[in-house]
Amino acid sequence: MPSNNNKSNKNRELWVFIEQKYGAPIRVSLELLGKGCILADKLGADVAAIFVGQKITNQAQELIYYGADKVIIADDRLAIDYRTEVYTDIIVTQALKRKPEILLFGATCIGRDLAPRVAGRLSTGCTADCTQLDIDQGKGLIVAGKPFLGRNVMADIICPHHRPQVVTVRPGVMELPAQDKTRRGELVHADVDFKEEDIKVKILDTIKSETVGVNLENAEKIVAGGMGLGDAAGFELLKELADLLGAEMGATSPPVDAGWISHERQIGQTGKVIRPRLYIACGISGAIQHYVGMINSELIVAINKNPKAEIFDFADYGIVDDLYEIVPEIIDELKKLKRAPSH
Amino acid sequence: MDIVICIKEVPETTNVPWDPKKGTLIREGIPGILNPNDKNAIEAALQLTEKYGGVVTAISMGPTQTDDALREALSLGVDNAVLLTDRHLAGADTLATSYTLYLAVKKIGRFDLVLCGKESADGVTAQVGPQLAEFLDIPQLTYATNIEIIKGNFVRIKQKLEDVYRELESPLPALITVEREINNPRIPPMDHIMEAYRDKQVMVWTADDLGGQMERFGLKGSPTQCLKVYTQRIKKGKVQILEGDGFMVAKELVQILRKRNLT
Amino acid sequence: MEFNLSAESKLMIKAARDFAEQTIEPIAAKIDEDDAIPDDLLPKFAKAKMLGMMIPKEYGGTGSTALNMILITEELAKTASAVYWSLALNNSVAETICHWGSDNQKELFIPPLCDGSNYAAMAFTEPATGSDPAAITSTAHSDADYYVLNGTKRFITNGKRKGYGIFYAKDETEKVTAFVVDKSSDGYTCSKPWALMGLGGQGLVDVFLKNVRVPKANILGEKGKGFNVLLRWIAGERVQQMAFMLGMGQACLEESLKYAKERIVKGRPMTHMQGFQWMLSEMHASIEACRWWTYRVASKQDDGDEIQVDSAALKIFVVPTIQEVARKALQIHGSYGYCKNYKIERLYRTIAHAGVTGSSTEIQKTLVGSSLARS
Numbered sequence A: 001m002p003s004n005n006n007k008s009n010k011n012r013e014l015w016v017f018i019e020q021k022y023g024a025p026i027r028v029s030l031e032l033l034g035k036g037c038i039l040a041d042k043l044g045a046d047v048a049a050i051f052v053g054q055k056i057t058n059q060a061q062e063l064i065y066y067g068a069d070k071v072i073i074a075d076d077r078l079a080i081d082y083r084t085e086v087y088t089d090i091i092v093t094q095a096l097k098r099k100p101e102i103l104l105f106g107a108t109c110i111g112r113d114l115a116p117r118v119a120g121r122l123s124t125g126c127t128a129d130c131t132q133l134d135i136d137q138g139k140g141l142i143v144a145g146k147p148f149l150g151r152n153v154m155a156d157i158i159c160p161h162h163r164p165q166v167v168t169v170r171p172g173v174m175e176l177p178a179q180d181k182t183r184r185g186e187l188v189h190a191d192v193d194f195k196e197e198d199i200k201v202k203i204l205d206t207i208k209s210e211t212v213g214v215n216l217e218n219a220e221k222i223v224a225g226g227m228g229l230g231d232a233a234g235f236e237l238l239k240e241l242a243d244l245l246g247a248e249m250g251a252t253s254p255p256v257d258a259g260w261i262s263h264e265r266q267i268g269q270t271g272k273v274i275r276p277r278l279y280i281a282c283g284i285s286g287a288i289q290h291y292v293g294m295i296n297s298e299l300i301v302a303i304n305k306n307p308k309a310e311i312f313d314f315a316d317y318g319i320v321d322d323l324y325e326i327v328p329e330i331i332d333e334l335k336k337l338k339r340a341p342s343h
Numbered sequence B: 001m002d003i004v005i006c007i008k009e010v011p012e013t014t015n016v017p018w019d020p021k022k023g024t025l026i027r028e029g030i031p032g033i034l035n036p037n038d039k040n041a042i043e044a045a046l047q048l049t050e051k052y053g054g055v056v057t058a059i060s061m062g063p064t065q066t067d068d069a070l071r072e073a074l075s076l077g078v079d080n081a082v083l084l085t086d087r088h089l090a091g092a093d094t095l096a097t098s099y100t101l102y103l104a105v106k107k108i109g110r111f112d113l114v115l116c117g118k119e120s121a122d123g124v125t126a127q128v129g130p131q132l133a134e135f136l137d138i139p140q141l142t143y144a145t146n147i148e149i150i151k152g153n154f155v156r157i158k159q160k161l162e163d164v165y166r167e168l169e170s171p172l173p174a175l176i177t178v179e180r181e182i183n184n185p186r187i188p189p190m191d192h193i194m195e196a197y198r199d200k201q202v203m204v205w206t207a208d209d210l211g212g213q214m215e216r217f218g219l220k221g222s223p224t225q226c227l228k229v230y231t232q233r234i235k236k237g238k239v240q241i242l243e244g245d246g247f248m249v250a251k252e253l254v255q256i257l258r259k260r261n262l263t
Numbered sequence C: 001m002e003f004n005l006s007a008e009s010k011l012m013i014k015a016a017r018d019f020a021e022q023t024i025e026p027i028a029a030k031i032d033e034d035d036a037i038p039d040d041l042l043p044k045f046a047k048a049k050m051l052g053m054m055i056p057k058e059y060g061g062t063g064s065t066a067l068n069m070i071l072i073t074e075e076l077a078k079t080a081s082a083v084y085w086s087l088a089l090n091n092s093v094a095e096t097i098c099h100w101g102s103d104n105q106k107e108l109f110i111p112p113l114c115d116g117s118n119y120a121a122m123a124f125t126e127p128a129t130g131s132d133p134a135a136i137t138s139t140a141h142s143d144a145d146y147y148v149l150n151g152t153k154r155f156i157t158n159g160k161r162k163g164y165g166i167f168y169a170k171d172e173t174e175k176v177t178a179f180v181v182d183k184s185s186d187g188y189t190c191s192k193p194w195a196l197m198g199l200g201g202q203g204l205v206d207v208f209l210k211n212v213r214v215p216k217a218n219i220l221g222e223k224g225k226g227f228n229v230l231l232r233w234i235a236g237e238r239v240q241q242m243a244f245m246l247g248m249g250q251a252c253l254e255e256s257l258k259y260a261k262e263r264i265v266k267g268r269p270m271t272h273m274q275g276f277q278w279m280l281s282e283m284h285a286s287i288e289a290c291r292w293w294t295y296r297v298a299s300k301q302d303d304g305d306e307i308q309v310d311s312a313a314l315k316i317f318v319v320p321t322i323q324e325v326a327r328k329a330l331q332i333h334g335s336y337g338y339c340k341n342y343k344i345e346r347l348y349r350t351i352a353h354a355g356v357t358g359s360s361t362e363i364q365k366t367l368v369g370s371s372l373a374r375s
Helices: A029-041 A058-064 A084-098 A108-121 A233-247 A255-258 A289-296 A323-339 B036-052 B064-076 B094-108 B128-136 B189-197 B246-259 C009-034 C041-046 C066-077 C083-100 C103-114 C227-262 C274-302 C307-336 C343-355 C363-372
Strands: A013-018 A045-054 A070-075 A101-104 A126-130 A133-138 A141-147 A152-157 A165-169 A186-189 A202-209 A221-225 A248-252 A280-281 A299-303 A318-321 B005-006 B007-013 B032-036 B056-061 B078-083 B113-117 B140-150 B154-158 B164-171 B174-177 B203-205 B224-233 C122-123 C137-141 C147-158 C165-170 C174-182 C188-190 C204-215
Touching: A013 A029, A013 A084, A013 A108, A029 A045, A029 A058, A029 A101, A029 A133, A029 A165, A029 A280, A029 A299, A029 B174, A045 A058, A045 A084, A058 A070, A084 A108, A084 A221, A101 B224, A108 A126, A108 A165, A108 B094, A126 A141, A126 B094, A133 A152, A141 A165, A141 B056, A152 C041, A186 B036, A202 C103, A202 C147, A221 A233, A221 C137, A221 C307, A233 A248, A233 A280, A233 A323, A233 C343, A248 A255, A248 C363, A280 B246, A289 C122, A299 B203, A318 B246, B005 B036, B005 B064, B007 B064, B007 B224, B032 B064, B036 B056, B036 B064, B036 B113, B036 B140, B036 B174, B056 B064, B056 B094, B064 B078, B064 C009, B094 B128, B113 B128, B128 B140, B128 B164, B128 B174, B140 B164, B154 B174, B189 C009, B224 C083, C009 C083, C009 C343, C041 C083, C066 C274, C083 C103, C083 C137, C083 C165, C083 C227, C122 C147, C122 C227, C137 C165, C147 C165, C165 C204, C174 C204, C227 C274, C227 C307, C274 C307, C307 C343, C307 C363
Parallel strands: A013 A045, A013 A101, A045 A070, A070 A186, A101 A165, A126 A165, A221 A248, A221 A280, A280 A299, A299 A318, B005 B056, B005 B113, B056 B078, B078 B203, B113 B174, B140 B174, C122 C165
Antiparallel strands: A133 A141, A141 A152, A152 B224, A202 B164, B007 B032, B140 B154, B154 B164, C137 C147, C147 C204, C165 C174, C188 C204
16 A cells, blocks of 8 residues: 555545445445545546545545545535435535546445436546546546456447446455555545435335345355255255355356345355355366456365366365265365364 | 337347447347346236227337337337437437436427336336336336226336335326336237238337427437447466366365365 | 348237236146136236137137247147147137128137137047048937937047037937037036146046037038038148147257256266267257248148148158157156256147047148049
8 A cells, every 4th residue: 555644635526425334434436435545646647536425434544545646525414324315415526526437336226226327417438337447647537447258258348538437346346455544534524415304315214135145245264165066955065165264155157047045145256256265166167257267266175076177277186086075075174174183 | 098108129138239430339230129127017017908998009219120120019009109210319328318307208298107117128117117217206116016006096116126025006197117026028919910010110210300499309419438348368277287186176175175164 | 032021920929928928828737737727818818818829809819820830839849848739729610600601600619719708619628539431320310300319429529618619429410510519518428637757637538428418500601511621721730739739849959959958967967978969960950841841731731721641741750750859858868858847748648649649640641642643
């Protein structure tokens, strides 16, 4: 993290919208602060976090530690829960004043509701759900890469003539930065000029989902299965392995399509992007649609009986064997380990 | 309860040719299907008008073959269908598309609701709904899994976010984008299919019919551009294959994991 | 020569495919195993306006064509289910009544076959004969305004289910007459359904007619000329049956491709092996030939052409061709193909029926051969 002991105050700004849940910034917003710094450096700009909510001012310093040079805070009772009208108005008002070059949002449900509306009001371009970001320094443009039409191709999108360049970014793709407690920054208070009577949409109720959300994006270890499992029962075997390792379960898209496991566990282009410390792929061929979802795993172990499977091209360790033969052996070894006294 | 639905015809396969000079897809001649998420919007609209009365109009921007998607909408039961087709409209990003749809909705006149699928199967941006709502200056209620009309001209939806549901209420007119789980789209009966092709009309509007500013249509009116399209390179590293009996391999793997504190 | 299907036909195919996938496929294996079709299925067909495809709207039909009926039959056929009969019989019997019937008869008998309330039947076959009209022994005696029917019919689909059937009996002139019979008539009883190799749920029964009184107004077509009614129906029925085979053949290919793409042999999917590529290509070529010829004969039907010989020649080709497709599909699946939880198992059993039902392929060869000899 480049230090900024001398307060820069450059004119150009790269904004990161900080989405909050129960008053705290969510992980993707911090990921974007990290990436935002790298991009801003190339651009020669400051990173400004724009943070909207209620009772959030005390978190501003933390955002500076994560990489923000400035934090624009709109702290108001009316902003406690996300509403399109309120958040759009706040962001657009500030954007018209400060004229940022770039505006990054996490491609969450809220982000994908808010970003296009903001871009629409500012008559500028918005690129959805990107997995790569870079700066074209010659032109001072952000280049947003995204998977294209479900094939193994990427498309690079630019917004050459309109400002700000608005981009929503897929959660879990960018690296979570480390905090640098030596960083200093500037706090800017944004006025919230609304009256409740003027806001059209009311939130009547908020209900937690009955199904406990599967949190693959934050998982440290994942055991995943593909078509090589042969049927839904294969996931029972993998669950035994996952439980012993304290890992989450994942899958490629064909088993999900076949109904063997729920969509929440799908990893890949149309599923989740993950970055665990350990990823064990069982009966997975390694096709590109899945690759883009798990390639950022620290350690990849692949088990597949086909020695020519693509997954062996990018795994760290490979086992060429029938998973129904080797996984029970691995389970036995792990059980042995747990029984033995530690040395 | 007059409703406007925005629908899109999307390619049936993912192998759509690409024009590198223009940076756009070559959609003509590729068999298309009605965007699956839009069928949910049509079904939602029909259920509402069956309950409350009113007229449903489907609009779609695309090449002339988009007529088929609109005929399908007619066969399902929508009352009117409008095709927005013109070479000036082609190559549009979501902003230019939303602008075009906005002019069409204005031309249609009065409406209580605009319904859209959350996203299209090809672009998957989920941006046109919100941007159209912005142009129309009406509230947007996204990710709806349930829609209820409330007396006194209000609408309530159940909104699906990552791990919560919210109940939102808005005055009409409003724009709603629907999730696929909101309903099971009906299948058109054979006689309705025949009527859609033989007895009903699809109105065709060009850029001139819409009015508006020509420079805001199509490729010209798109702030975003595609710079290039390329194949993703797979990172080629050196995999270490663990060899030997199952029992030995398992032991070796567990040792590796143990050393890295992953057991 | 227009070879392209119209946009309207393509949308009908899409709708039929969705209907088959959502309404029938999920229960197809169970229907076969339980030997029972749920009662709510026929009304669902009716709601989708699939039952009277060739019937004018004034009688409750859809006013479409034989070709469109064949196209939707092909889609439904992919489920390899006896549900096919619900679609095929109501359509063909209603069409037969429409062709031969008086206005009164059309108004009375056709709407119930289109609205999902009645199951159609066509009853010619008897224990002693399937294809020889001279050998039928069912009789019809005149009695005032009625004919009294006596006899036994064999292998009658929907013989027991509520509705109308066209029954053939020899009148006092010893000539075959066709009668529209209400299956709830006094004296009309049925056996238990025959247990079959496939097509569970077909409801194939013997019908026992004991002094069944049928109004004289129910004679279909000319008295004594019943065989013409039967022959014309059989020609159309052959085309339907071939659409059934065609759809199942397509399903065999799709299942085989799915299997062969996933199954790894010596480190690569089966589709990489030339032997299997050759088998798959032969299957594909076979199905294409069957498809376009079937569409052609259905088209001729719509043109009002005589299709006796065409439909017989079609059957001579399609039956062994699709049965060979099924055989290859089973081979490709290996041992798994013999297991009940793979769809090819049901497909194979169901495809086996076509050579011997609705008149055997041998009869077709006699028909075509003698026609050629006469030419």
